[in-house]
Amino acid sequence: MRPDAKPETSAAHQEVSLPAGAAEPPRAWGRKLPAVGFGLGAVALGASVLFAGEGARFYGSYLVAWLFAVSIALGGLFFVLLHHGARAGWSTVVRRLAEHLAATMPLLAVLFVPVALGLGELYPWARPEAAGDELLAAKSAWLDPGFFFVRAAVVLGIWSLLAWWFRRRSLAQDASGDPAISRRLKGLAAPGLIVFGLTLTVAAFDWIMSLDPHWYSTIFGVYFFAGSVVAVFATLILLALAARPVVGEAVTAEHFHDLGKLLFAFVVFWAYIAFSQFMLIWYGNIPEETLWYAHRTGPGWEGVTVALAVGHFVLPFFFLLSRAVKRRAATLVAGAVWMLAMHYLDLYWLVMPNLDPHGVHPHALDLTTLVAMVGFGAGAFGLLARRRALVPVRDPRLAESLSFENV
Amino acid sequence: MSGERKLWGLLAEFTGPDRLAEACRGVRDAGYARWDAHTPFPVHGLEAAMGVRRSPVGWFVLGLGLAGAAGGMLLQWWTATTAYPLVISGKPLFSWPAFVPIMFECGVLGGAAGAVLGFLLLSRLPRPFHPLFASERFERFSDDRFFISIEAADPRFDRAATEELLGRLGAEHVEAIETGGSATAAARA
Secondary structure, eight states: OOTTTTHHHHHSSSSSOOTTTTSSSOOOHHHHHHOOOOOOOHHHHHHHHHHSSSHHHHHHHHHHHHHHHHHHHHHHHHHHHHHHTTTTTTTTTHHHHHHHTTTTHHHHHHHHHHHHHHHHHOOOGSSSSGGGGHHHHHHTTTSSSHHHHHHHHHHHHHHHHHHHHHHHHHHHHHOOOOOHHHHHHHHHHHHHHHHHHHHHHHHHHHHTGGTTTTOOOOTTTHHHHHHHHHHHHHHHHHHHHTTHHHGGGSSSSHHHHHHHHHHHHHHHHHHHHHHHHHOOOOOOOOOOHHHHHHHSTTTTTHHHHHHHHIIIHHHHHHHHHHHHHSSSSSHHHHHHHHHHHHHHHHHHHHHHHOOOOOOOOHHHHHHHHHHHHHHHHHHHHHHHTSSSSSOOOOOOOTHHHTTTTOO | OOOOOOEEEEEEEEEHHHHHHHHHHHHHHHHSSSSSEEEESSSSTTTHHHOOOOOOOHHHHHHHHHHHHHHHHHHHHHHIIIIIOOOOOOOOOHHHHHHHHHHHHHHHHHHHHHHHHHHHHTTTTTOOOGGGOOOOOGGGGGTTTTEEEEESSSSSOOOHHHHHHHHHHTTTEEEEESSSHHHHHHHHO
16 A cells, blocks of 8 residues: 555545535525526626727726636636645635636636737737837747637636546545545646646736736746735635535634635735845846836826735735634635735736826726626536535545644 | 752643543643643643643744844844945935845744744743652653643642542542652652
């Protein structure tokens, strides 16, 4: 027997005492969520198209909202891969939620189509006048519309496949209770994480960094990753709380405490990466690098930049520091909702100054596109969740997760 | 060295972690304050069984961490603007972004120092001698036995009643620990 085979097989024989009803599918979610989510999404997307008027504004708002949804799904995929890769025990009761979140990726991949339609409006390198730009001409082998679409299809396809496979095997384990599935997924998680890191970097460079194609920052992929993980922990906290009526005491204050700790940790990680990117560019003071920050610290956007530094780091740092805040549902939910709002602001701050360097001009489209994406995401989540138990009922580490306690 | 031998407390011996935890619950519920449990390995749930409150060591970490960060920034501000002003790449003398990494590191250093110092202070360490070292049987606390010690200084301590309680809670053996005079030398001999 392989040395790592022991924990799973021995845990499989442990007694698992799930709270009554926790193994049942969430009927209420299944009935309402898909209809409400897709309905809201369709209405909001329709309203967005009506409001669209001048194209660039619509595509900018749409890109921010789409990235918001994609980053949460990506964060979910990361959580699932990390859970298996690290053979985590505590997080088993919330893993199914992350599996469903990640599995919304195929729908989000389809929703990439409007971004593709607005290519010329969004990306300066995709416009005819780019041919006259020496720098862009030199980058044209990579920043080519055809190749851009191929890369988008590949990364979205890989994420969808990974998310689908990990969810599918996890659901298969619900039926068979086979501990070998956990072992197989652990083996897949390590290469999966490497592929995840590479594809995420390509996506962040393509979809966000190339909005200002003269600018470059090698840490940019990590920056997008950090924000995505903040967003998924905030989302998981809200979903786990929403799942409480179904799963009952399967998710305890101990699990919320750990989700809160990870949210806190990634808030700090985000700040670390954001500052690392800023300081190197500020220190080097090279025009083609500093212009990106000049747009964001100059008149118009400087308020948003300060709000982001304070709201995405300083305030949540001190708020989430306390143990009591992370263990009490009301305070942790407040922190999670706040961080999701800050994550949206972060994406807004990445995308919008490229289209509108002279100032912040909030638009109804920002709201309608966000409602559309959140609606579609929630609808897809409801469809995925409706016939399945919200916890992996026969996972070999379920017993460990149920009795988990912070020391 | 001579002098009066004085009762320090009682030492009760248990054979397993579950019995110990059960006994800890009993001692906790009897309202004792100055007592401790000694085990060869960490026992899950023992803190709750003993009624141990959360350690305030985090406040030492926060205080010294913030002080470290502030001190680090202050030092750089003073050296860069007052003690040795030097214009670097045309930037202002007080270029705070360049000082943030040092500020961060000083904050981490202060926080780590706070954790260590707070821990030592709160557990009254270092402590080269403890009255329990007088007991021969106590040496097995690092091997295969589990102990509860109750100090005579506890307001609820009463030799007979406490001994009776420990016996009732399943102690295999209860021993009186004395200090002062040549008690320890006698026990060691």
